[in-house]
Amino acid sequence: MALKSTIYKADLQIADMDRHYYADHTLTIARHPSETDERMMVRVAAFALFAQERLEFSKGLSDIDEPDLWQKDLTGAIEMWIEVGQPDERRIAKASGRSNEVVVIAYGGRTSEIWWQGVRSKVERLRNVTVWSLGDDVAAALGKLAERTMRLQCTVQDGQAWLGSSEADPVPIEWTVLKEPANA
Template sequence: MALKATVFKAELAVSNMDRGYYHTHALTIARHPSETDERMMVRLLAFALNANPQLQFCRGLSNDEEPDLWQKNLQGDIELWIEVGQPDERRIRKACNRADTVLIYPYGARTAEQWWQNIAPKLSRFDNLEVYYFSPQDTASLTSLAERNMSLQATIQDGMMWFGNDITTLSISPENWFR
């Protein structure tokens, strides 16, 4: 019998001063049985950084055809394709050919750096690709915020992010690897 996804609910208040975006989102996040709390919270960080009423979580790990998050326009065209982790070159190529903008958020100490060293030379031709790295210190501390029902706040200003709940606030600095 297959394991089912664990459902998390999050109320996420986003104040993005860089983009002039202020909104509270009621989110339902399905965490795949093989997904860690860290990865799920990185998906939530990616949502906060790119928050938009049309941005939505996809089936992610359980589907090769969809990214972790995407934003489509009214015609069904993909405006934004977001991957979390270390996708392979084929998947990145596919994303860049299908979407207006592709964002990748790798995380993890040496594995992310090694992945980037191997794949970066093959991606230089894509004008619509951006890669932002989350440090192991930033992502490991996120797991303390993971609960089945979360009330979170994200404040973004000058490329810095403050992310937390009523008890804990974390300072997170995504490092720009490719733009």
């Protein structure tokens, strides 16, 4: 018998002063049996940092043809494809062909650096791809916020972001931009 996903609920308040985006979101997050709290919370942070009206969680790990998050237009065309982790260059290239914009958020400290060196030459040619690497301890700190029912607040101001809850101090979400889109 296959293990089922664990369902998490989050009320997320976003105040993104850089993009002038202020909204409350009620999220239902399916955590795949093989997924860690850290990875799930990086997905939540990615949602908070890129939130727009139609951004949503996809099947992610449950479907190899879908990203962790995506935004589709009203016709169903993919506008934004967001991957969390360290996908191989073929997956990134495929996403680049299917979507207007691709964002990869790598985490894991030293392993992210090694991953980036392995895919860099092929990914840098893709014009619509952005790659971020989270700070060394960000994913672990975000993982500590994970609860089955969460009330989270995300604040973004002057290129800095924090994600926190009423029960825990805000976690600074620090990242390094490894690649920006060619038109940036």
